[in-house]
Amino acid sequence: MRKLKGPVKETARQKRERKQEFAKMRKQIHTIVLPTVVVIFLLICVYVYIKTRPSTMHDA
Structure with a gap:
């Protein structure tokens, strides 16, 4: 028998x-990637906030 050129046709079961x-x-x-990205973003925001806030140690 001759072999046809090109990709094999996908069956209904394979498509399903x-x-x-x-x-x-x-x-x-939606259940894994997005919450992980949100947590990483929040950690970065908290880190930047802590590093850039003014120092509260005043000897007045």
Whole structure:
């Protein structure tokens, strides 16, 4: 038999599985990645605030 050139056609089952994986990755972005980015951003903000606030040690 002759082999056809080009990629193999995706079956309905493979397409469904691929879409499920994509949905799973999208859910992980919302449940893992975004909260992690927010926590890192807040830590940076707190660090900058602590380093730039005026000193409160006045001997008056």
